Amino acid sequence: MTAPQITDEVLVAFADEVGPVGPVAAVGARTRWSTGGPSADGTRLVTAPHGIVAHSASEMTVQVRAGTTVAELEAALAEQGQRTALPDRGGTVGGAVAVGENGLDLLGRGRLRDAVLQIRYVSAEGRLVTAGGPVVKNVTGFNLTKLLTGSLGTLGLFVELILRTNPIPAAQRWSAATGVDPVAVFDALYRPASVLWDGTTTWVHLEGHGPDIDAESAVLAGLGDFTEVEGPPALPPHRWSSTPAAAAMADGGATGTFVASIGVGTVFAEKPPPPSPVPATGVAVRVKQNFDPTGRLNPGRRPGG
Amino acid sequence: MRIRESFTPWRRRVVDPLVADLRAALSVDRVRIDGAERALMARDASVFAGGVAGPTCFPVSTAEVQAIMGIAAAHGRAIVPRGAGTGLAGGAIPLGAPIVVSTGKMNRILEVDTANRVAWVEPGVINLDLTTHLTPVGFHFAPDPSSQSVCTLGGNVANNSGGPHCLAYGVTDAHVLAVEVVSADGEVLMLGGLDAEPAGLDLRGAFVGGEGTLGIATRIAVRLTKNAPAVRTLLLSFATVRDAAETVSAIIAAGIVPAALEVMDQRITVAVENFVGAGYPTDAAAVLLAEVEGLAAGVDIDAARIDEIGRANGATGVRLAGTEHERALLWKGRKTAFGAIAQLAPDYYLHDTVVPRSALADVLEQVYEIAERHDLVVMNVFHAGDGNLHPLLLFDAREEGTLERVHAAGAEIVRASLAAGGVLSGEHGIGVEKQRFMGELFTDDDLDHQARLRHAFDPACRANPGKVLPSGHSCADIQALHEVPTGVWG
Structure with a gap:
């Protein structure tokens, strides 16, 4: 017995479009188009197919074409009471996974890279390849889905993904207070979906069963004068990746106006982060060479660059 | 003359140059070549026999692991990392008499950093020891394999191990933030990081679950999970x-x-x-x-x-x-x-496949039918929430022909899981056990890409060769492995 080849016409057509030669990149909604550096001139742009293939609430998985918008996916899942870990910034599913950034509520929704179960992609040779598997738990072979998540389409162009879904909690509440220690807030709560801090105000997102949110709100009331708010604050445009401890000590000096994600380490800032010194390890260089020997996939871009 | 010669203890014994180099780099007592040690290292907790161990090293530091890798390269020998040897897929079985690198003496919890909710550990730390250590500060390490009282965190990383509580919390790769690795060419790499979104390719994620074929983890930063109220x-x-x-x-x-x-x-x-x-x-x-x-x-x-x-x-x-x-x-x-099974039969073969939850009932019925047809007793204890089946086939290896029936039934169980839309392994890994099924789940193109990842970490196929990828793909059938007698894998 051998594994069946992919015969889905939509996938095969995309592979044919990518083909085996010439610089090529997949374009989504361009919400993170500058990530990893500018696309090289002369790069042919292709658009991944669109649509939700299958969703099963009892499997907690969804199979979706890479060109589907995150908003469309989330709307369809919400009808079944579920959601994913993908951040919705107006972009596509393929784009979100290629960039690999987490959503604001990652402590509640989970981390993006933990939600990616299977990626079907077109290789530099124009072949359809499957990484990972369709089920929620899988250690069959090497962990290629992790390698591909956040690879900016430099190792393969995503065409279809299977993502882990999760139930939408019964209730949720944002509240905010000034003059409280955000770390003390984070430590006092069991599992807040998000704790944000701009140096003055602390925002807390609680999710779960209503009575649990009430109980956690009572904990918050003991720490400061929290009042319910509509949602998170507006986030400054740039994204710094710090440790949780460092994010809690942000003072705005380097970042300008900021909103720090407490317990996570992401700092949304007015100023761009300094270039991150991605070590050009032999392994990372060899990965790129092995997956894309001619350098045709999304030339100009480098994950972390 | 004969008597005199036999009583000259100062006469230099002929020592294998490989062993001499290893002993010079570590110490005499931490490089073992005696028969008992080699016999112990030739096996893991799987049913697979036939491994051949070379010298077994017990390094205590990253620098020593690095030295071992350098010596292995200089002598053209492979290495196989080894934790507690509790693996069930034969991943730690040494093929082609490699240097066995035991992490047993690298067993310190280096730092518990509650501000970043992370602990730095050495790979030989026992899974449950870490959780016990964290209890007073209100945290635990979420993956909890049934073997957690003996298995090591380095082994958990290599196998991307699971456990009953991974349904809500995810398997090991969701709980490893960073890992220091000595690659097969002796380079020390820090993969991942404690920051929110480490830049660059996720080599950390790629490393976890590499079954010892991508290098040796020497320090691991694991995520601390808050204990539920x-x-x-x-x-x-x-x-x-x-x-x-x-x-x-x-x-x-x-x-x-x-x-x-x-x-x-x-x-x-x-x-x-x-x-x-x-x-x-x-x-x-x-x-x-x-x-x-x-x-x-x-x-x-x-x-x-x-x-x-x-x-x-x-x-x-x-x-x-x-x-x-x-x-x-x-x-x-x-x-x-x-452990309870020991009362019923001297041996058991524990399988590990995953199926969609909706297929659990149907596949289980097939599992019982398959076992009965092969005249075997099967018992089922499994992580149902993940669709992760663990059929246990009981047998007595002393009965002639039994192991063949066990393997035949096992193959049918694996194929029934694949036919239901499942995968080969949920938490035990591929090792030598399931290599021959890889081509039934993955196409040649898929396997070729997995080999490209493998090669990027270890171009010379020196780390745990002969595992994961099936024969015919690179690193699966290098020359050194031809020393292993054929047919031992059933």
């Missing part, structure tokens, strides 16, 4: 295994993600009751152990809904563990299930 553990009894399996799907479909959902069939509960007396009903065809964690009100709501869903799906009894003692006893029964 409240926990409720329910034991549901069913008249059929199908009812138990369908209850699992119904619970998930209802929007509840329990911390654990474990099913045990009657043969298992009877064995467990004889062994530890955990309080399982022995008259039920199957039991479902369901645990919910969280805040006090929510766990009561979820426990009540699980009770209701269970009864709607045919539960003949539902019991809520009333005390911590009762809860601990139920878990003791679950986690010692494999």
Whole structure:
């Protein structure tokens, strides 16, 4: 017995479009188009197919074409009471996974890279390849889905993904207070979906069963004068990746106006982060060479660059 | 003259130059070549025999691991990393007499950093020792394999290990933030980081689950998970295994993600009751152990809904563990299930496949049918919430032809899982056990890309060669492996 080849016409057509030669990149909604550096001139742009293939609430998985918008996916899942870990910034599913950034509520929704179960992609040779598997738990072979998540389409162009879904909690509440220690807030709560801090105000997102949110709100009331708010604050445009401890000590000096994600380490800032010194390890260089020997996939871009 | 010669203890014994170099780099007592050591290292907890171990090294530092890698390269020898040897897929079995690198003496918890919710550990730290160490500060390490009282964190990283509580929390790769690795060419790499979104390719994620073929982890930063304030553990009894399996799907479909959902069939509960007396009903065809964690009100709501869903799906009894003692006893029964089997047969073969939850009941029926057809007794104890099956085939290896029947039945179980839309392994890995099935799940293109990852880490195929990828793909059949007698893998 051998594994069946992919015969889905939509996938095969995309592979044919990518083909085996010439610089090529997949374009989504361009919400993170500058990530990893500018696309090289002369790069042919292709658009991944669109649509939700299958969703099963009892499997907690969804199979979706890479060109589907995150908003469309989330709307369809919400009808079944579920959601994913993908951040919705107006972009596509393929784009979100290629960039690999987490959503604001990652402590509640989970981390993006933990939600990616299977990626079907077109290789530099124009072949359809499957990484990972369709089920929620899988250690069959090497962990290629992790390698591909956040690879900016430099190792393969995503065409279809299977993502882990999760139930939408019964209730949720944002509240905010000034003059409280955000770390003390984070430590006092069991599992807040998000704790944000701009140096003055602390925002807390609680999710779960209503009575649990009430109980956690009572904990918050003991720490400061929290009042319910509509949602998170507006986030400054740039994204710094710090440790949780460092994010809690942000003072705005380097970042300008900021909103720090407490317990996570992401700092949304007015100023761009300094270039991150991605070590050009032999392994990372060899990965790129092995997956894309001619350098045709999304030339100009480098994950972390 | 003859007498004199035989009494010259200062005469230099002929020492293998490889061993001499290793001993110079480590110490004489931490490079072992005696027969007993090599025999021990030739096996792991799987049924596979036939490994041939070279010298076994017990490094105590990253620098020593690096030195071993350099010596291995200089002598053209492969290495195989080894934790506690509890692997069930033969991943730690040495092929082609490689240098065995035991992490047993690298077993320090280096730092517990609660501000970043991370602990730095050496690879030889025992899984449960870390959680025990973290208990006073209110945290734990979430992956909890049944072997957690003996298995090492380095082994957990290599196998991307799971455990009952991975349903809610995810397997090992969700709990490793960074890992220091000595690559097969002797380079020390720091993969990942403690910051929110480390830049560059996720080589950390790629490394986890590499089964020792991508290098040796020498320091690991693991995520600390906050202990839940409240926990409720329910034991549901069913008249059929199908009812138990369908209850699992119904619970998930209802929007509840329990911390654990474990099913045990009657043969298992009877064995467990004889062994530890955990309080399982022995008259039920199957039991479902369901645990919910969280805040006090929510766990009561979820426990009540699980009770209701269970009864709607045919539960003949539902019991809520009333005390911590009762809860601990139920878990003791679950986690010692494999030990309990020893009363029934001298050997067992534990399989590990994953199927979609909706296919659990059908595939289980096939599993019983397959075992019966091969004249074998099968018992099922598994992570039902993840669709992760663990059929146990009982046998006595001394009976001629039995192992062949076990392997034949195992192959059919694997194929039934694949046919249902499943995968080869949920947490044990591929090792040498399932290489021959890889081509039934993955196309040549898929496997070729996995080999490209493997090669990027280890171009010379020096780290644990002969594992994971099937014969015909690179690193699966290098020259050194031809020393291994054929046919030993059944």
